[in-house]
Structures are given as structure tokens and as C-alpha cells.
Amino acid sequence: MSETQPARAEDTDPTPVAEPIPEGDDGGYDPAASSLQGAVDSAVMRELLAVRGSIDNIDATLVYLLAERFKATQRVGHLKARHRLPAGDPGREKAQIARLRRLAEEAQLDPAFAEKFLNFIISEVIRHHEAISQNHQQDPARQQRP
Amino acid sequence: MSETQPARAEDTDPTPVAEPIPEGDDGGYDPAASSLQGAVDSAVMRELLAVRGSIDNIDATLVYLLAERFKATQRVGHLKARHRLPAGDPGREKAQIARLRRLAEEAQLDPAFAEKFLNFIISEVIRHHEAISQNHQQDPARQQRP
Numbered sequence: 218m219s220e221t222q223p224a225r226a227e228d229t230d231p232t233p234v235a236e237p238i239p240e241g242d243d244g245g246y247d248p249a250a251s252s253l254q255g256a257v258d259s260a261v262m263r264e265l266l267a268v269r270g271s272i273d274n275i276d277a278t279l280v281y282l283l284a285e286r287f288k289a290t291q292r293v294g295h296l297k298a299r300h301r302l303p304a305g306d307p308g309r310e311k312a313q314i315a316r317l318r319r320l321a322e323e324a325q326l327d328p329a330f331a332e333k334f335l336n337f338i339i340s341e342v343i344r345h346h347e348a349i350s351q352n353h354q355q356d357p358a359r360q361q362r363p
Numbered sequence: 364m365s366e367t368q369p370a371r372a373e374d375t376d377p378t379p380v381a382e383p384i385p386e387g388d389d390g391g392y393d394p395a396a397s398s399l400q401g402a403v404d405s406a407v408m409r410e411l412l413a414v415r416g417s418i419d420n421i422d423a424t425l426v427y428l429l430a431e432r433f434k435a436t437q438r439v440g441h442l443k444a445r446h447r448l449p450a451g452d453p454g455r456e457k458a459q460i461a462r463l464r465r466l467a468e469e470a471q472l473d474p475a476f477a478e479k480f481l482n483f484i485i486s487e488v489i490r491h492h493e494a495i496s497q498n499h500q501q502d503p504a505r506q507q508r509p
Binding site: 245246247248251253254257275277281285286288289292297300303306311319320321326330331334341 | 391392393394396397398399400403404407410411414415417418419421422423424425426427428429430431432433434435436438439442443446448449452453454455457458459461462463465466467470471472473476477480481483487
């Protein structure tokens with residue numbers, strides 16, 4: 218295929234990570250948005266944007282993964298509400314923290330940060346569990362759905 | 364293979380998700396650890412442990428993904444330190460928050476939580492950037508490595 222003959226959209230390769238996406242193609246997100254624009258050497262800015270492209274991909278993955286985690290904890294919340302079990306489980310949380318600290322060390326992530334992160338998530342989960350439990354007490358029939 | 368003859372770590376298959384891992388095989392982690400043990404109907408406990416197995420897998424993925432994200436932001440930190448750029452970038456952060464809120468909606472995750480999560484991560488990143496910048500000012504030559 219000649220270089221002057223562009224392929225149809227469905228034939229082209231996915232846009233490489235470091236290529237800025239034209240504004241408006243991604244719900245208005247500008248991957249080059251920065252308070253540093255214009256104040257920095259263009260080669261430095263290119264290097265910065267390349268790494269930021271990877272960070273953006275990781276962030277999207279984190280959001281979808283967290284959504285999936287909350288789906289799972291919602292299931293736990295409904296199970297606990299149906300059987301009138303407490304929202305928190307200190308024995309479980311202690312084991313989770315020890316495991317995540319160990320995994321963090323393996324991944325070269327600060328174990329103290331991993332613990333802070335899990336506590337951040339767990340406090341949100343407990344808030345959800347308490348809300349589910351309250352709804353359940355108000356209307357137990359509504360919570361019987363799987 | 365007999366239970367008294369443990370395989371070498373590198374020979375064993377990955378343990379399936381829902382199967383409880385015998386204590387001691389996973390750095391002492393007990394996936395059935397719970398303050399509810401014995402106080403709950405065994406069928407309910409089984410259902411709870413099945414969901415918790417998935418949560419544990421998601422958590423391991425989150426830890427490895429966060430480790431990778433911090434590797435990327437460390438690169439940004441060194442780049443910023445070398446070129447004496449500020450640790451934070453409000454223009455970038457504003458665009459990131461708007462994008463993650465939109466992605467959260469698509470993933471059926473609370474957008475307010477996604478924003479809180481990004482702020483939690485960014486504050487850790489800025490702490491790292493400031494530490495890198497301080498080290499760099501103390502010993503600029505040491506930071507020239509890619």
C-alpha cells in the first residue's frame with residue numbers, strides 16, 4: 218500500500234500510545250492537556266506525553282478493574298445483608314493487608330502504600346455494605362434478587 | 364503427588380480461583396480467614412469465599428498495575444527533576460479527572476469515587492516527585508541515568 222493512499226479506518230493499526238489523539242475523538246479528553254504547555258522544550262514535552270499515554274492506559278484499566286471489584290463486593294454486601302452479618306470482617310481484613318503487603322514487595326511497590334490503598338478501598342466497601350444493609354432492613358423483599 | 368511431598372514452587376500449576384489454598388502455600392495467606400468463621404451457615408460461607416477469591420485476584424492485579432503506574436510516574440518525576448519542572452500539573456490533573464469520571468460512568472463505578480481515587484494516587488505521586496526533585500538537587504549526576 219502506498220504511503221499517499223491512506224487505508225480505510227478499519228484497516229489501520231490502532232493509534233500508537235504516544236500519538237496525541239485529536240481533541241474531540243475521546244469525549245473531549247486532551248491527552249496533551251498540561252499547565253506546562255509552551256513553557257517546556259518540545260522534545261521534553263514529547264517524552265512526557267509518551268509516558269503520560271501509558272499512565273492514561275493504566276488508569277483506564279484501574280477504573281474498569283475497580284468497577285469489577287465493587288461489583289464483587291456488592292454481591293458480598295447483599296449476602297451479608299440477607300444473613301444479617303456485620304459489614305466489616307477484621308479477620309479477613311488483617312489477612313488481606315498482610316497478603317497485599319507481600320505482593321507489593323514482589324511488585325516493587327511501597328508496602329505501606331499498598332496497605333493505605335487497601336484501607337482506602339475497604340472503607341468505601343464498608344460504606345456500601347452499610348447502605349445495602351439499611352436498604353435491606355427497609356425492604357427485605359427487594360434484596361432477594363441475586 | 365503425595366501431600367507430604369511438596370512440589371518445587373516452579374513446577375506447580377496456578378491454583379484455581381475458587382479452591383481454598385492450603386495455609387502456608389501462599390506466604391501464609393489464608394483465603395478463608397474471617398472473623399465470621401464458625402458463626403455462619405457453611406453454604407453461606409462457601410458463597411462468601413467464592414466471591415472473596417475473585418476479589419483477591421482483582422486485588423493482586425491492582426497491586427501489580429499500581430506498581431507499573433508508579434514506575435511510569437517515577438520516569439516522569441526524573442524527567443521533571445532534570446528539567447526543573449514543578450511536581451504537580453493542574454491542567455493535566457483537571458483533564459485526567461474529567462476523563463476518569465467519564466470512564467467510571469461507562470464502567471458503572473461511582474464517578475465521585477473515581478475522582479477520590481485519582482486524587483489519592485496523585486497525592487502519592489506528587490510526594491514521590493518532590494522526593495526525586497530533592498535528591499536530584501542534592502546529587503544531579505546520580506539522576507542522569509534514564
